[in-house]
Amino acid sequence: MARQKRVSITEKQPADFLPLTPAVFHILIALADGEAHGYAIMQSVTARSAGSVRLGAGTLYGAIHRLLQDSLIEESEERPDPGMDDARRRYYRLTDLGGRVLAAETKRMSDLVRAARTTQAVRKIKLA
Amino acid sequence: MVSNVAFTWSNRCYRALLSLYPAEFRIRYGKEMAQVFLDCCRDEAGKGKAAGLARLWLETIRDLILSIPRERVRVLLKGNELTSRTAGLIDSMVILGIIGFHLFVGGAGIVSYIGRTFEAAADSLALTAMAGAALGGVGVICSVILTRFRRIHYRFIELR
Numbered sequence: 001m002a003r004q005k006r007v008s009i010t011e012k013q014p015a016d017f018l019p020l021t022p023a024v025f026h027i028l029i030a031l032a033d034g035e036a037h038g039y040a041i042m043q044s045v046t047a048r049s050a051g052s053v054r055l056g057a058g059t060l061y062g063a064i065h066r067l068l069q070d071s072l073i074e075e076s077e078e079r080p081d082p083g084m085d086d087a088r089r090r091y092y093r094l095t096d097l098g099g100r101v102l103a104a105e106t107k108r109m110s111d112l113v114r115a116a117r118t119t120q121a122v123r124k125i126k127l128a
Numbered sequence: 129m130v131s132n133v134a135f136t137w138s139n140r141c142y143r144a145l146l147s148l149y150p151a152e153f154r155i156r157y158g159k160e161m162a163q164v165f166l167d168c169c170r171d172e173a174g175k176g177k178a179a180g181l182a183r184l185w186l187e188t189i190r191d192l193i194l195s196i197p198r199e200r201v202r203v204l205l206k207g208n209e210l211t212s213r214t215a216g217l218i219d220s221m222v223i224l225g226i227i228g229f230h231l232f233v234g235g236a237g238i239v240s241y242i243g244r245t246f247e248a249a250a251d252s253l254a255l256t257a258m259a260g261a262a263l264g265g266v267g268v269i270c271s272v273i274l275t276r277f278r279r280i281h282y283r284f285i286e287l288r
Contacts, residue, residue: 037160
């Protein structure tokens with residue numbers, strides 16, 4: 001009982017990580033469909049945001065470092081295609097906690113968008 | 129057309145700039161970051177436009193200016209988590225510092241223009257150089273104090 005209580009205190013819940021920074025949210029989305037290396041994450045973020053978000057290598061690996069420390073992502077041991085791949089690259093994938101944090105942030109943002117849509121100002125813009 | 133020389137020197141320069149990151153971060157991610165930059169360079173070289181490489185460098189410099197202080201502060205606060213709010217505060221301070229410095233240089237230029245004399249222009253140039261030296265000096269003093277503080281802090285922990 002006491003052990004269970006200790007575990008529940010130390011384990012972080014998805015809500016503890018919210019709100020996510022835009023860079024972290026984009027990285028988690030990029031890893032949602034499967035594991036990827038740094039450059040693939042960078043390209044995915046640029047493509048998804050239609051070029052409006054461009055992560056630099058320093059920002060990307062700073063965020064990856066934090067995500068690894070928080071156990072939201074992990075380094076993948078398997079190589080998707082060893083023959084075609086550069087051995088220097090490291091692949092990252094979402095953990096179970098990372099997936100739950102991504103889902104929680106997505107819900108938080110969609111609730112926020114829904115609330116914004118009910119306001120008169122947004123409705124006016126929509127009509128215009 | 130992006131020449132091989134520009135391509136090679138870009139990579140060399142970027143690898144040299146990576147040394148500004150804290151050692152721990154550089155050892156862990158340095159090779160990957162260099163690989164990512166190389167991939168970005170190849171992309172731009174594939175497009176065959178020199179402007180693309182220039183844009184990549186502008187984005188990289190902005191990224192370095194923001195991420196190096198953030199990682200250095202993370203090392204200083206080792207043991208304590210660097211929250212996204214603290215990271216945002218560091219970014220804001222760096223940006224404010226850069227804007228402030230540029231405003232100062234611009235202000236000095238305006239003062240020299242209003243004065244319209246060679247002496248005034250020379251004075252403002254000297255003033256700008258002095259301010260730059262003073263800023264650098266403050267930076268050195270701060271880093272020395274922080275290093276000393278860290279040593280004292282560690283010694284205190286060892287004594288305990």
